[in-house]
Ligand code: ATP
Ligand code: MG
């Protein structure tokens with residue numbers, strides 16, 4: 001279950017604990033604790049998947065625990081909608097992985113749970129001369145901070161007495177001050193070569209209601225101050241974060257060290273940084289995702305083209321494919337820019353194993369078997385070519401069928417004129433007067449083409465079937481028919497809508513040339529096929545699953561997915577499927593056809 005290769009973080013934890021998760025013996029339990037701390041200011045995306053997947057995996061490898069903590073210290077950007085979507089996403093990405101023994105205890109922790117404690121920590125720092133109230137304006141503070149090459153200088157308020165600082169801070173808390181009037185800062189070193197150590201802000205005034213604490217507070221702690229405290233309180237041993245926090249680590253450690261004597265915290269968590277996930281042909285920045293949604297380039301946060309976890313879920317990507325992707329990408333300190341196809345390959349690998357096969361005709365062309373007498377013949381065939389345990393399905397055959405429009409090459413019609421009367425190179429499927437095999441059933445021969453009076457496009461083929469060719473048989477004296485195509489019988493087939501997705505961006509690095517990533521949005525990234533027709537076994541499965549969804553909201557995630565033979569992997573769009581309409585999303589093509 002732990003497919004992460006050994007990496008620099010597992011090595012550090014091995015050194016810290018003298019435990020070896022890569023040996024034969026499973027580590028039953030240890031004090032190792034990690035956490036996943038998203039801020040509820042947006043929807044989770046593939047980048048978060050990397051962090052959540054690794055934090056859970058590390059905890060499990062070392063027999064420890066992983067906390068889910070909402071880092072909710074900035075009420076102006078946060079919202080309960082985000083809180084709910086984050087929790088749903090995290091549950092989803094873990095689903096099917098642990099049986100009863102998950103590293104996450106299911107408790108939802110929040111930084112706001114610790115606001116009282118964090119406030120006490122601030123008071124302790126003030127009392128011990130490690131923090132002061134500064135009354136410079138934001139602009140002045142920036143000016144005093146200095147630059148990378150120039151040291152900063154002390155604020156004139158830096159020498160306020162402990163008493164004055166305590167009083168002002170309490171007034172800030174009591175709501176007596178305007179936003180921006182004061183901030184609380186750590187007193188460290190305005191000449192430090194690390195700008196993060198030049199008296200960073202600990203608290204700022206915000207007269208804003210918080211989604212959890214309401215109007216109790218009008219001062220809110222900064223991320224850099226609340227984070228080490230929350231980690232210590234929860235006895236997190238290894239606080240894993242992305243590389244942009246490397247320069248913040250000295251302040252993380254400073255906070256812990258200065259607060260240990262207070263007795264308010266007693267643990268000493270260790271921060272370790274790894275590189276962010278970047279993926280080509282998409283965007284992972286929260287700002288850009290918000291723009292795509294708000295300016296309606298996509299249909300909401302769960303649009304199946306988005307790299308959000310809710311979008312990938314709706315598309316039908318199995319959570320195990322996401323985990324496989326995260327494991328394959330691995331953990332290191334090196335920046336990387338992963339090809340989108342790596343994710344698609346993981347999807348194919350997982351779905352190939354997991355999905356039943358079915359016939360679905362995406363763009364139907366009617367075929368009438370002129371010499372067919374009587375009713376339906378039923379063929380019982382395997383659901384999966386390699387996994388017999390998946391069982392069988394029944395596909396009816398009869399007088400009226402549909403085949404894929406693209407499986408017939410209309411040599412005698414407009415198509416043939418364009419091609420100079422020559423079929424495309426290597427075309428082995430149906431031609432006028434020629435034969436093709438309908439998979440699992442019979443060989444048919446096309447004898448007549450019925451055309452649309454105006455366009456001359458074929459609307460129906462009159463064909464004869466060869467009774468001796470049943471279920472793969474080739475009678476003596478007849479040469480083997482090369483082409484094999486899929487088909488669906490008309491009276492039992494189920495009409496459905498198929499949404500076919502392509503990449504959301506036309507280029508690998510959206511916005512690289514023009515500076516505007518929206519210019520590279522692929523306008524043809526959604527193709528809706530509204531007259532597709534699928535074999536009846538699919539409908540039976542869908543009715544089952546819809547009943548289950550009604551009974552129990554939790555099975556929402558157990559989406560139904562198929563490999564439609566010769567077309568790709570498709571999953572039920574549970575959000576828009578109802579008793580009257582069957583809608584499926586294409587999750588992935590059968591192989592990488594991008595750019596072909
Ligand atoms: P933003 O700066 O847009 O708010 P963020 O990185 O701060 O994004 P959070 O919700 O605070 O987003 O992140 C929660 C966790 O997910 C953090 O530990 C963060 O490091 C991790 N994370 C976010 N994006 C990525 C990414 N692209 N690759 C790896 N980890 C990521
Ligand atoms: Mg954030």
Ligand code: MG
Nearest residue numbers: 038039071223
């Ligand atoms: Mg953040």
